[in-house]
Amino acid sequence: MRLALAILGAAVCHADTATTTQAVTVEIVAAGKLSVQAALPLAAQTSPFGDFAGTLPVNYRMRTSATGGSGSITLQAAGEFSPAGGPTLAGSALRYTCGGATLGTACAGTQVVSQAAQTPVVQVPSGACTGGGAPCSAADPASSQLQFVLENDPRFSTGVYTVRLVLTTSSL
């Protein structure tokens, strides 16, 4: 009887011990996201009638597919300058150049901001990823800069004018 109890006791003590395996899989997909400051004042560079200019830092993280993938950041105006009486996208040509992309290639040449179409900021090749060093970028987040220039036209009325710009990431 004592032996039986001892065996039963041992069985109870080890009843919660078990071994199992669990397969874990993860699907890594292309992704992209970015961050920009909410406001950028453009300042006249010289007086009188020096161009208005300002630099916008763009921080981003992106991963593109190893085969046939690509990524991009584009820019588009969400509306016209407001209020009326000052610069207009249609007539004043808000321009920008891109520089310093730490992942991918910054846009080449001078771009003209449009309400109707997206214009390039950064192009990222296939198999790209952000941070940690090779094969990904060294910097995390990656960054680029946009240098905006707007002609200081005497026809603008005095006042404060704003325009909202939207930057969009795309990755495959």
Place this chain on the structure above:
Amino acid sequence: MKHLRNIIVAAAVCMLCFTATANAQFAATGTTTLSLTVASEAALRIDSPTTALTTATTVFDNYTGTTNFTYKIRSTKTGGSGTITAALTTPFGSGGPVLPSGSTDLQFTCVVSSPGTGCTSAQRVNIVDAGTVATFGTDAHSARAGNSGSVAWTLVNDPVYETGTHTATVTFTVSAT
């Protein structure tokens, strides 16, 4: 066992929450608002940096000449104004025309394209008096490339002047508020 699983799940959820909070400014799109403050400004360019005053006769007719300029201006939308003036900043040298205070020996008339209003009468220029070339009203705007103007000079041909070349400097100033 179930309790332990709940703890692991809760920890995982918290880690996701932390990651989301730390990267809250990152998103698939970002917006920025560009702003600029347009102020009153004015500028001009003298298109004839040297103006020769000449006379066609030798019977003491006045010397005449024309200075051309291009101006840009933007005056304040409400209550703004502007002017272009011409002042004698370096008088003629010894033996040349003397232009003391009140002298009318050197005068000019003006032609100024809109939005400027050129002087309506002859303006004298001497060591004290600057002449008004143009005035501008509120919310005045020149063309993108500027607008033109000119000043037609007249200098009395006084026999007292010594023969030779005499030079003075007139400074044009444009301002806007």
